[in-house]
Amino acid sequence: MANGDIVLGANQYGKAECRLVRITRDTAVHEIEDLNVTSQLRGDFEACHTEGDNSQVVATDTQKNTVYAYAKEHGIGSPEKFLLTLGQHFVDDFAWVSGGRWEAQQYAWERITADGKPHDHSFVRKGQETRTAVVQIDGDETYVVAGLTDLTVLKSTGSEFHGFPRDRYTTLQGTDDRILATALTAWWRYAPTDTAIADLDFNALYESIKAVLLETFSAVHSLALQQTLFAMGKAVLEAFPDVAELKFSMPNKHHFLVDLSPFGLDNPNEVFFAADRTYGLIQATVQREGASEAPQAWATIPGFC
Amino acid sequence: MANGDIVLGANQYGKAECRLVRITRDTAVHEIEDLNVTSQLRGDFEACHTEGDNSQVVATDTQKNTVYAYAKEHGIGSPEKFLLTLGQHFVDDFAWVSGGRWEAQQYAWERITADGKPHDHSFVRKGQETRTAVVQIDGDETYVVAGLTDLTVLKSTGSEFHGFPRDRYTTLQGTDDRILATALTAWWRYAPTDTAIADLDFNALYESIKAVLLETFSAVHSLALQQTLFAMGKAVLEAFPDVAELKFSMPNKHHFLVDLSPFGLDNPNEVFFAADRTYGLIQATVQREGASEAPQAWATIPGFC
């Protein structure tokens, strides 16, 4: 393998983590949108790598400026819609830009209650999960993957784990009642059949999908975290035809029952030690049989199989 | 200053960050309490430092075991109450332990909604502020300082800053309309006059004080973050006679208005860049005139003046 010229392979570049807060203040009742936006371009950037020729390098500073200018010119609406508009601009306006990757995290805020009613312009950060979105354009293809991360959930009962194989290195005992907890990361790919992707109501879909994920986590009597994961994916696919597939990453956040017997105390699933590391890590894809796959849509989503 | 024997000064030791989850499951409707507990003892521990004599060193492992055993034997109730009970045990049961410091963070959870009602045993972490408590015992004195950290709030208008002095190094222009945002850390010291401190309803007080802090942040038309801070402290002291004083640490999380004029766009307080560092940092105490001070209560609260 040691012969042959050395060449540039796949590449992308841009400006990362543009912290963007957009206030809508058309009336006295303000709205807030709070995002962290990354823009990266793909295309013909070989001369920059091999010769330091920047004549086609849309500066990362320019990409950042465009993010803020577009927030004014086009508004946000939803992270998915904002990224679609932003990405299309770069692909359309620079001949050598064939595609790219645009990502956002969004942080939710809620109004502070004052004098018994929601305040017009004072907000407290909700602080629960972070909403995520990745838009990729690759020539004529556009991929939209939405998701959330760090949604921490726990069931204090309704979870078992037993029946696993035993080998020389197995010491774990099965249990028919344990705490099940995870900090959910989920991604789902939108692929509507009846509408243009840009016409989806991304905000409404996000809230509904989050609700289904939470409700299914609650409802499943779990024999394995894998089973809970699959049920959550299945429930979303059944309820939302515009979702083609989901990927989940679920740490099994172990809550170990503390052995209180040395102190003459029983512990009927009441007192737990919540461990940091090590932790289980369950990752899987749930999809529709026979549906077309889109590996390119997932290529840069961190850490999934 | 270089002569004289070298001696041990103030010291404390113990077990830090015992992650403790307590499930109350007397009925099918479970309750969850989620804490991070640190126990540290003070007293006669000189021989350990100077000679490695551990005969009076209550092992940090023993302190950890006691945390978990007490969670079973006494329940939690509130972080303040739990720490008071825990601390009193060490002071009462070991002759050479004259006091100590016991700290907890508490993480809030809320029930997941399933089938339109709150689920019995499935929870999602609320994820907003972290509740904090520090109990110190020093001989006959007991100090209870409660608080919260990382409560991120923002006003999209109703904040000005101008009229400050100008010197050679001043470039900032005053403004009569800016975003005001902070990640609030607040601590308050309980000192009831009519009741024993252990009889306070710490959970109800916590919720009420948090509500007053949020409401006052909203209500104040702010000429300086310092003014908002003082008003928040004043409102709490006026409403809660059992609170003796408060200390605040408020980063001024700058939201810089983006200059869109190079792109032919105006920006009437709509598009902001949210900066990480550098940030303003405002810290102050608000107290009752003539009230007795308690420097020992504050000595180990991180970073305050």
Next chain:
Amino acid sequence: MANGDIVLGANQYGKAECRLVRITRDTAVHEIEDLNVTSQLRGDFEACHTEGDNSQVVATDTQKNTVYAYAKEHGIGSPEKFLLTLGQHFVDDFAWVSGGRWEAQQYAWERITADGKPHDHSFVRKGQETRTAVVQIDGDETYVVAGLTDLTVLKSTGSEFHGFPRDRYTTLQGTDDRILATALTAWWRYAPTDTAIADLDFNALYESIKAVLLETFSAVHSLALQQTLFAMGKAVLEAFPDVAELKFSMPNKHHFLVDLSPFGLDNPNEVFFAADRTYGLIQATVQREGASEAPQAWATIPGFC
């Protein structure tokens, strides 16, 4: 896309972040190896997901036990070698395990100097970059990708950036002298032609490749971070025939020259503000022309294109 059964797609599971410290103490001069190991299996785990049938689920706890037992039975040697041995065990010993992913971070330590010489058993954590390794087995294929992360480097001169295209959103001025700084993440895939992959001297290769990366960063007079990146990859491929390709992720850690002119001071590239966010982000692959690609080797490396 809404019809069709809902099925399980790609999946993997295991135990993450097993913190493993291995002391070799055959003589009075101890050696330390400090790793963070993740083991994940792939194969036929469908019944667990769809029915909660754990009869083929090698418990994540068993995987953890195996990590620690193998550290005793086989030693570490290098993260790559340890993961190869570990992974082969799971594939060989469980019929339904067809492959998996094994990852490690390694933290370097150096001996403390005491009495003018390196101490036998006292160490200080080196604290520079983290060494990384990912081994994947997929049927008969074995992929070894090694790397490093958070190697922070800076040139105080010898870096220019100009000649980029200008559009409506461009405000950046070119410069012929700037600070260039990055926190390097690099991954390289080993694909030896003359030896079995397990016979590579991974530790010696790691140190040599790190040295080439650092030296090339220093030597290149940079017209763009992309140019530096490509030169670094090229230098490694030229020097190490057993490396098939590299992927880099390089944040452009901006150091902004502070405008001191309002204070009557010039600033000839002396005083800089080091920004956190936003930052440039440059990612690219460097490879040998015509070499066979191995997308599966890279599928789970976080965040690359």
Next chain:
Amino acid sequence: MANGDIVLGANQYGKAECRLVRITRDTAVHEIEDLNVTSQLRGDFEACHTEGDNSQVVATDTQKNTVYAYAKEHGIGSPEKFLLTLGQHFVDDFAWVSGGRWEAQQYAWERITADGKPHDHSFVRKGQETRTAVVQIDGDETYVVAGLTDLTVLKSTGSEFHGFPRDRYTTLQGTDDRILATALTAWWRYAPTDTAIADLDFNALYESIKAVLLETFSAVHSLALQQTLFAMGKAVLEAFPDVAELKFSMPNKHHFLVDLSPFGLDNPNEVFFAADRTYGLIQATVQREGASEAPQAWATIPGFC
């Protein structure tokens, strides 16, 4: 306690975490100084808090500008010297500023080796401990407290722990051979008797004190982490007459011997699990007998007793 007016207590404000990189480029061999500077003022700021009157509020933005301008005008030299100069400016130039607190972290860099010799202007971040300094001015008093944080050290033998008292909650067994590891935070207060404090060679002192701390950690056969801590403080005080006292915070980073007996393996102190939480936490002061104390110097050092 509920009566009395509500008043402002102790307070300070300023600009935090000014990331400052200073390049000295008088010759082709550049030097780099990399700091994180916080400036906070104390004095008469009551009207700002109570009325929003900013006429005495030296803007935090002005404080930031001054940090960068002073880096140009006066250079850095050492964090202590830089903070002394900076602080004196605010106290001298604003009548109502009676004191303040100035803090810095410093990050060390080393030259990259290229062509077998240290490069003129290319650096790699050393990445070990962070150097720290806090200067406080209070009227005529000036306090300089220097230190370091996150210096992670480990002994693979030469550490015992036994002989501790046993009560109902004690389960720990004593050991005569364990791993001892900590991430050292140390602070020391300079109080020279023969020289003005500003004339100390802070950089040389820092390197020498760090060396003594490391060497003493290595040399002590430890019966308790407390014993190691005290010996480290004693060694510094004996060697450096300009140091008046030290405070240490030492997490006992537990490395648990893994029980391999279920797998038919012994484990003679070879394979360990490095735990994150819970951890021991040992904090103590070491000082000269009869020396004057300086509680004000320590009031804002986080987390100490």
